[in-house]
Amino acid sequence: MQNLISEDKKMETMGNLLILLAASLCxxxxxxxxxxxxxYWWIPHRVQFIMNSQGIRGPPYEFIHGNNKEAAQMLMEASTKPMALTHDIFPRVMPQVYSWVNKYGKTYLSWNGIRAQLLITDPDLVKEVLKNSDKAFRMPKVSYFFDKLVGDGLATTEREKWARQRKLANYAFHGESLKNMTPAVVASVETMLEKWKSKEGKEIEVFQEFRLLTSEVISRTAFGSSYLEGEKIFDMLMKLSVIAGRNIYKAKIPIISKLWKSADEIEAERIAKMIHDSVMRIVKKREARVVNGEADNFGRDFLGLLVNAYHEVDEKNRLSIQDLVDECKTFYVAGQETVNSLLAWATLLLAIHSDWQDKARAEVIEVFGNQNPDSEGMAKLKTITMIIYETLRLYPLISGSIREVRREVRLGKLVLPTHLEVYMRIIALHHDPDLWGDDVNLFKPKRFAEGIAKATKYNAAAFMPFGLGPRSCVGMSFAITEVKTALSIILQRYTVTVSPTYVHAPAPRITLKPQHGIQLLFHSLHYDV
Incomplete structure (x- = not known):
């Protein structure tokens, strides 16, 4: 009898536990x-209502996906259509933005999944957002895949951490440092051109060639290692950027995405760990040289500054291991991707526009003769500077800048709510006929003959290839110096023409890249430099 009572109590306890468990689950x-x-419903519809009530329209929000399916479809269709050799690339590179600007106006609301994005192309509003004088706008949280690509580095971090890391970067890329970097850039270009000697008069795919060049330059100048040492890191970062690129318009399914990782997420984690380990091996070599007495400091380049900050006694200024790795990843990506694209598009434009190629070559010969470029002569290259600026205008390296509204704020005549991002599409600004005139899609470096301010009619946000305001790209001068150096040496030795096999197809990736590469022909001028 007692056993039966005991069993009943056990059953009752189990029943209560099951009820409690079921209730907790429910x-x-x-x-x-x-x-x-x-x-996924209340916030998007609230934001949409607030913006619609102020006269702002846009493609309607779709549950979970926002406008991503429509945008992805437009991009896919644009990428399969043939394109003439023209610089009117906006409809191909950003077909969804081009379509929605024409349909809804220059300021409209769209949806990246559940994230509301207000696109603005008014330069005064863009300047107000990026100057951010009242701290109403902040960097948005990056996606899972971009977090694996660049981490919480200078490009994405905020506040005190950003200020500390920006100070380090400013020191690494100030004028004297740039002067010291020029010989390393020259040496890397020389190595590339030595390989080209066997290809003279033959087709060269320059985007890939410049990828190797810019990889070696950033390794030598910022990290003190040869391309061979950094090769694995670059290859892994490229794989990560491909994964990040193909997931831009993929929406996460609520609840399920928290419990289950996709194959891309698992692969991204694996690659990110390998990058972390590779960077740390380079860091350990620096530390070992100091410990063994082979060096009395960690180096004066960017990596040396990072390692010094990692060993900083003051905790407030000390970098963590993860901070150090994230900064390395950020500079590997930014220092290589942007310069690679800029140099490739600039060389293509010179090949297309032979009159400007001749003017640029004449200037290089006048400044440097048959000698290698030096830092003093760079400032005298006015024509090449104009060509680089016009390249950046027609073929902007990055698609735009995003800021998140951190509190309700007035922007122009609009009142912006929280849970809203402001997106400034650089290509829309750079290809706006209202800002640049009816010849907006023509290659006319002469626009910049009297400098950027005159070219933009003193409207700073009309031309912002490296961003604007306090968060503008810290490596801008380095990138332009590297491109000037490479173009100067190439022009001293070769004439460049477009190969008949070249297919013009600019495509938005991490930076603006040629979908099918850039095939050019190089004919030797037989100058000994």
Whole structure:
């Protein structure tokens, strides 16, 4: 009898536990569904209502996906259509933005998944957002894949951490440092051109060639290692950038995405760990040289500054291991991707426009003769500077800048709510006939003959290839110096023409890249430099 009572009590306890478990599960599901409703329905419709009431329209929000499916479809269709050899690239590179600007106006609301994005192309509003004088705008949280690519580095971090890391970067890329970098750039270009001797008069795919060049330059100048040492890191970063690129318009399914990782997420984690280990091996070599007495400091380049900051006694200024790795990744990506694209597009434009190629070559010969470029002569290259600026205008390296509204704020005549991002599409500004005139899609470096201010009619946000305001690209001078150096040496030795096999197809990736490469022909001028 007693055993039966004991069994009944056990059963009752088990029953109560099951009821409690079921109730807890139901409560969890209810809270989760409430959260999904709030994030995926209530907030988007609230933001849409607020902006619509102020006269701002745009493609309607679709549950979970926003406008991503429509944008991805437009991009896919644009990438399969043939394009003439023209610089009117806006409709191909950003077909969704081009279409929506024409349909809804220069300021419209669109949806990246559940993230509301207000696109603005008014230079005065763009300047107000990027100057951010009242601290109303901040960097948005990056996606999972871009976090693996660059981490919480200078390009994405905020506040005190950003100020500390910006100070380090400013020191690494100030004028004297740039002067010291020029010989390393020259040496890397020389190595590339030595390989070209066997290809004279033959087709060369320059985007790939310049990828190797810019990889070696950033390794030598910022990290003190040869391309061979950094090769694995670059290859892994390229794989990560491909994964990040193909997931830009993929929406995450509520709840399920928290419990289950996709194959791309697993692969991104694996590659990110390998990059971390590779960077740390380079760092350990620096540390070992100091410990063994082979060097009395960690180096004067960017990596040396990072290692010094990692060993900083003052905790406030000390970098963590992860900070150090993230900064290395940021500078590997930014220092290589941007210069690679700029140099490739500039060389293509010189090949297309032979009159400007002749003017640029004449200037290089006048300044440097048959000698290698030096830092003093760089400032005298006015024509090449104009060509680089016009290249950056027609073929902007990055698609745009995004800021998140951190509190309700007035922007022009609009009142912006929280849960809204402001997107400034650089290509829309650079290809706007209202800002640049009816010849906006023509290659006319002469626009910049009297400098950027005159070319933009003193409207700073009309031309912002490296961003604007306090968060503008710290490596801008380095990038332009590297491109000037490479173009000067190439022009001293070769005439450049477009190969008949070249297919013009600019494509938006991490930076603006040629979908099918850039095939050019190089004919030797037989100058000994």
């Amino acid at each position: 409560l969890y599901l209810f809270v989760a569904l409430l959260n999904v409703f709030y994030k």
